[in-house]
Amino acid sequence: MLNDDSRQKLNEAAVAVFSSMYFTPIELLPDIPPEDKWHLQNRYVRATIAYSGPHSAKIVLYFPEKLGANIAAGFLGLDIEQLSPAQIIDTMREAANMIVGSFLGKLDPHGVCKLEIPIAKMVPEFSPVTSAPVDSTAMAFRSDFGFMWIFVRN
DSSP: OOOOOHHHHHHHHHHHHHHHHHHHOOEOSSSSSOOOOOOSSOOOEEEEEEESSSSOOOEEEEEEEEHHHHHHHHHOOOOOOOOOOOHHHHHHHHHHHHHHHHHHHHHHOOOEEOOOEEEEEEOOOOOOOTTOOOOOOEEEOOOOOOOTEEEEEO
């Protein structure tokens, strides 16, 4: 389980990356919204990254495709229609790397932990109930392009 301090550090890292790198505001919801408020999208980019050392965890992020496309378009200077799925996936892989890298810097300021290389792919179906890793802490973020979900498993 993610303690309150680590949850706050992960929130700060995610908000900072999205606002400073992508100029896209996100907001951590205080609780997981009820299922009828999820407004799930058709496709998501799932990015997975882990770190190990004195602290260790596996973090799985689900970005709505619309959020990924908007960020990739702005980051790459392209129109959304010009983007390939690979460009969206690569941009979200890098977003996951920056979020978790920033979080790890706050959690492990001496740099003892080792961050793994993120993997990402487009997934056609997502549900916070069936897609969450077992025994993970869930965090939901509101964006202008749908909810972004982060699951942390220690």
